[in-house]
Amino acid sequence: MGFFHRHRGATxxxxxxxxxxxxxxxxxxxxxxxxxxxxxxxxxxxxxxxxWAWSNYWxxxxxxxxxxxxxxxxxxxxxxxxxxxxxPVAYWIAFRGGRWKNLLLLFIVAPFFVTYLIxxxxxxxxxxxHGVVVRLLTDIHLVSPGGRVLATGTAVVAxxxxxxxxxxxxxxxxxxxxxxxxxxxxxxxxYASKWRAFLRVTFPLSLPGVVAGTLxxxxxxxxxxxxxxxxxxxxxxxxxxxxxxxxxxxxxxxAAAAMSFILMAIILAMVLGYARAVGTEKLTG
Amino acid sequence: xxxxAVAARGARRNPLRVTLAFVRRHxxxxxxxxxFAYLLLPIAVxxxxxxxxxxxxxxxxxxxxxxxNWSHWNAIPGIQSAVVLSLEIxxxxxxLATGLGTLMALALVRxxxxxxxxxxxxxxxxxxxxxxxxGASLLTLFLNxxxxxxxxxxxxxxxxxxxxxxxxxxxxxxxxxxFDRHLEEAAMDLGANEWxxxxxxxxxxxxxxxxxxxxxxxxxxxxxxxxxxxxAGSRVTFPIFVWGAARVATPPQINVIGIxxxxxxxxxxxxNVFLQNRRAKQA
Numbered sequence: 001m002g003f004f005h006r007h008r009g010a011t012x013x014x015x016x017x018x019x020x021x022x023x024x025x026x027x028x029x030x031x032x033x034x035x036x037x038x039x040x041x042x043x044x045x046x047x048x049x050x051x052w053a054w055s056n057y058w059x060x061x062x063x064x065x066x067x068x069x070x071x072x073x074x075x076x077x078x079x080x081x082x083x084x085x086x087x088p089v090a091y092w093i094a095f096r097g098g099r100w101k102n103l104l105l106l107f108i109v110a111p112f113f114v115t116y117l118i119x120x121x122x123x124x125x126x127x128x129x130h131g132v133v134v135r136l137l138t139d140i141h142l143v144s145p146g147g148r149v150l151a152t153g154t155a156v157v158a159x160x161x162x163x164x165x166x167x168x169x170x171x172x173x174x175x176x177x178x179x180x181x182x183x184x185x186x187x188x189x190x191y192a193s194k195w196r197a198f199l200r201v202t203f204p205l206s207l208p209g210v211v212a213g214t215l216x217x218x219x220x221x222x223x224x225x226x227x228x229x230x231x232x233x234x235x236x237x238x239x240x241x242x243x244x245x246x247x248x249x250x251x252x253x254x255a256a257a258a259m260s261f262i263l264m265a266i267i268l269a270m271v272l273g274y275a276r277a278v279g280t281e282k283l284t285g
Numbered sequence: 286x287x288x289x290a291v292a293a294r295g296a297r298r299n300p301l302r303v304t305l306a307f308v309r310r311h312x313x314x315x316x317x318x319x320x321f322a323y324l325l326l327p328i329a330v331x332x333x334x335x336x337x338x339x340x341x342x343x344x345x346x347x348x349x350x351x352x353x354n355w356s357h358w359n360a361i362p363g364i365q366s367a368v369v370l371s372l373e374i375x376x377x378x379x380x381l382a383t384g385l386g387t388l389m390a391l392a393l394v395r396x397x398x399x400x401x402x403x404x405x406x407x408x409x410x411x412x413x414x415x416x417x418x419x420g421a422s423l424l425t426l427f428l429n430x431x432x433x434x435x436x437x438x439x440x441x442x443x444x445x446x447x448x449x450x451x452x453x454x455x456x457x458x459x460x461x462x463x464f465d466r467h468l469e470e471a472a473m474d475l476g477a478n479e480w481x482x483x484x485x486x487x488x489x490x491x492x493x494x495x496x497x498x499x500x501x502x503x504x505x506x507x508x509x510x511x512x513x514x515x516x517a518g519s520r521v522t523f524p525i526f527v528w529g530a531a532r533v534a535t536p537p538q539i540n541v542i543g544i545x546x547x548x549x550x551x552x553x554x555x556x557n558v559f560l561q562n563r564r565a566k567q568a
Binding site for chain 2: 009011012013015016018019020022023024026027028029030031033034036037085086088089091092093096099102103106107108109110111112113114115116117118119121122123124125126128130162165215219220222223224225226230240243244247248253256257260261263264267268271
């Protein structure tokens with residue numbers, strides 16, 4: 001370790017370099033290739049060549065505006081639902097969990113132990129046309145007779161919500177768990193009602209968890225295509241479905257690369273705007 | 286209160302009212318239990334249908350009970366090699382990513398240096414990029430260098446290490462932040478050099494975090510579909526196998542392997558929870 005002693009200033013760079021090199025070559029460089037590819041034109045049969053083909057971008061926006069909008073609409077809906085649904089549970093575990101906290105958290109992450117695709121196939125079974133859920137919803141007239149849940153936008157949003165729920169619940173729990181209980185007691189001592197104490201003390205203190213949870217849910221949700229593929233129909237396809245089919249089936253690389261880049265740029269812009277509003281340290285730690 | 290009095294009180298109360306009163310007092314608890322039921326429902330469905338005896342190609346309708354899917358788990362052509370490939374990749378990728386990530390976390394928490402903010406940002410970026418973009422951009426790179434690295438095993442491995450590194454950094458960093466540096470200084474005061482201090486003090490203290498990162502990376506790698514699908518070429522991992530199957534036929538063996546993975550992961554985590562609880566009691 002004498003070397004490190006003589007070159008103390010170099011130590012952090014030595015520790016960082018292997019990992020940073022990996023990220024540079026296999027994350028940053030590929031993004032460059034993605035942009036390069038997105039400005040090419042041609043076809044798989046005659047080869048692609050680079051010629052500043054900005055038209056790929058205009059075509060993507062013009063031709064697939066619906067899919068882009070649907071991606072952000074579904075992801076936004078799923079994120080909002082996940083937040084509303086999992087906040088009470090995160091609260092319950094953090095404040096009432098006692099010595100069962102760790103076990104209860106295990107229940108929260110349990111879905112992650114089953115392969116993503118298998119989980120989604122299970123929802124296909126549950127929501128299938130002759131399943132219990134559809135029969136129940138038909139009985140209470142939420143679904144018209146002969147109507148279906150599978151192959152609708154509702155099923156896609158439900159699937160996305162379920163699949164990314166732990167990403168929301170865990171950060172919520174972490175931030176709620178760290179709240180100093182005496183602050184809430186102080187609010188109540190000062191005659192705040194339970195509800196007011198929650199709104200003015202507990203909720204603001206849990207905001208870092210809300211921010212982290214919404215980002216961790218929204219980002220993967222906006223790029224998802226598995227739920228739309230397995231639970232939806234072509235009318236509920238998202239931009240991920242288009243990118244996937246253009247890359248892996250139609251071999252239309254430039255168009256798919258342009259769409260990927262637009263998707264990433266929109267998400268990055270949203271994240272940075274969000275980060276500016278709440279402070280970056282909370283995001284990157 | 287005597288038992289007679291209890292019985293008399295119980296008789297006077299309407300059971301429906303008692304239940305309603307209980308629910309009102311424990312709204313949050315009841316809601317949480319319903320939430321857990323919802324979370325676990327699909328897992329239960331997967332487990333039950335792993336014993337199904339489907340008559341058609343799809344495993345969506347219950348036809349009857351059988352053990353044979355479990356005893357013939359590898360009867361479907363290609364399923365065993367898919368599972369083996371997934372495990373191989375996950376094992377190597379999680380070890381590599383945790384190694385790289387631990388070193389980075391040490392540098393980021395221990396040292397003030399120029400470019401720390403940028404480094405944090407670059408580590409954070411892959412986490413905030415949708416998987417489909419990661420997969421698409423890697424594919425455009427690999428297509429251009431396929432004469433150097435043929436698309437297949439190595440490209441899958443490279444991709445998995447890439448998206449696991451950030452998770453490893455975040456996990457180890459979280460543990461290092463609360464680390465008491467006085468312990469290391471004490472070791473140095475007692476004459477240990479930096480390497481011995483690292484081996485005897487630092488490493489044992491951050492070992493749980495390294496193990497956690499290892500398990501997390503393994504789980505993420507084994508489950509990954511999107512990025513893998515882009516960079517796998519003709520190789521088939523287990524999630525890719527499931528994807529291919531979902532279009533033409535879903536044999537119950539898929540459920541068998543899904544549940545087997547689930548049971549192994551859940552058991553490991555349960556064991557960890559009990560260990561933590563016991564340690565907390567002893568402390």
